Amino acid sequence: MMFFQILLEVIWILAVFGGQHWTYEGPHGQHHWSASYPECGSNAQSPINIQTDSVIFDPELPPLQPHGYEQPGTKPLELHNNGHTVQLSLPPTMYLEGLPQKYVAAQLHLHWGQKRSPRGSEHQINSQATAAELHIVHYDSDSYNSLSEAAQRPQGLAVLSILIEVGETKNPAYEHILSHLHEIRYKDQYTSVPPFNVRELLPPVLAHYFRYNGSLTTPPCYQSVLWTVFSRRAQISMDQLEKLQETLFSTEKEPSTLLVQNYRAPQPLNQRMVFASFIQAESLYTTGEMLSLGVGILAGCLCLLLAAYFIARKIRKKMSGNRKSVVFTSAQVTEA
Numbered sequence: 040m041m042f043f044q045i046l047l048e049v050i051w052i053l054a055v056f057g058g059q060h061w062t063y064e065g066p067h068g069q070h071h072w073s074a075s076y077p078e079c080g081s082n083a084q085s086p087i088n089i090q091t092d093s094v095i096f097d098p099e100l101p102p103l104q105p106h107g108y109e110q111p112g113t114k115p116l117e118l119h120n121n122g123h124t125v126q127l128s129l130p131p132t133m134y135l136e137g138l139p140q141k142y143v144a145a146q147l148h149l150h151w152g153q154k155r156s157p158r159g160s161e162h163q164i165n166s167q168a169t170a171a172e173l174h175i176v177h178y179d180s181d182s183y184n185s186l187s188e189a190a191q192r193p194q195g196l197a198v199l200s201i202l203i204e205v206g207e208t209k210n211p212a213y214e215h216i217l218s219h220l221h222e223i224r225y226k227d228q229y230t231s232v233p234p235f236n237v238r239e240l241l242p243p244v245l246a247h248y249f250r251y252n253g254s255l256t257t258p259p260c261y262q263s264v265l266w267t268v269f270s271r272r273a274q275i276s277m278d279q280l281e282k283l284q285e286t287l288f289s290t291e292k293e294p295s296t297l298l299v300q301n302y303r304a305p306q307p308l309n310q311r312m313v314f315a316s317f318i319q320a321e322s323l324y325t326t327g328e329m330l331s332l333g334v335g336i337l338a339g340c341l342c343l344l345l346a347a348y349f350i351a352r353k354i355r356k357k358m359s360g361n362r363k364s365v366v367f368t369s370a371q372v373t374e375a
């Protein structure tokens with residue numbers, strides 16, 4: 040009997056600690072999250088694939104205004120390898136306007152793939168993933184006392200999503216994070232980062248974004264996030280991406296496992312709507328493409344006009360020829 044009780048206790052402890060352990064692949068991977076974290080199997084999950092031909096243009100969505108991003112305090116910021124991602128703590132002097140409530144910043148973190156793989160982002164636009172993705176996490180501080188409290192309430196959180204692609208040049212803003220990764224290679228290591236201009240991690244244009252209701256993209260997957268996914272991408276160099284893919288471990292010590300492919304697959308949209316702050320055609324064609332399109336249409340019209348002119352001329356010629364023969368025949372007839 041005693042033995043049985045101890046056995047139950049052990050099973051209970053294993054279940055609790057087993058529930059806290061999660062990964063992206065394998066027996067504790069994303070397809071099994073909902074066994075330990077039921078909300079991960081719910082119907083308004085993130086990330087999603089944003090299909091731009093089925094988003095709804097909402098002219099009421101204002102440009103997003105980040106405040107205090109240029110100078111996030113004077114104290115060093117804490118950079119942490121938590122085994123799932125690299126996370127930077129942010130002060131509440133950073134906040135967002137342009138959302139239904141005021142949301143203050145709490146932390147930012149990244150998602151990425153593995154070396155030589157083009158995919159690493161969580162959100163996709165028209166089924167296209169990018170190399171990495173930045174999430175800046177904010178919470179509704181007027182309604183809730185803490186991030187953890189807000190994280191369990193509808194629209195308690197607002198997360199900015201910045202899709203990151205590889206460009207030609209090194210991005211100095213991202214270097215403020217990436218240059219410290221070697222100091223926190225193992226899980227649960229911390230380091231300090233001098234405050235830097237966080238606004239520069241974002242794309243230059245903040246007026247064009249997608250908005251939807253979703254969830255945390257990691258367990259416990261609470262459906263508390265008002266998402267803003269920017270249409271424009273940020274760029275980092277290939278060297279910078281590789282540093283992100285090759286420096287961190289998801290484990291505390293040897294044997295070490297590289298911290299890679301920490302992105303969740305797109306989740307079903309179900310009944311949800313995705314809104315856009317801008318009209319799609321604007322982003323579909325660049326100015327150059329618009330210009331060549333215009334020139335093409337003009338040239339096409341000119342060709343049509345010319346063709347119509349020649350056809351008309353030919354018909355007129357033929358008609359006047361016919362008339363002549365008719366006149367001639369009728370003349371013959373009258374003469375006869």
Ligand SMILES: *[C@@H]1O[C@H](CO)[C@@H](O)[C@H](O)[C@H]1NC(C)=O
Nearest residue numbers: 193194250251252312313314
């Ligand atoms: C999110 O959900 C709330 C509550 O149901 C709703 O009022 C709001 O319009 C939704 N926002 C979006 C972007 O779907």
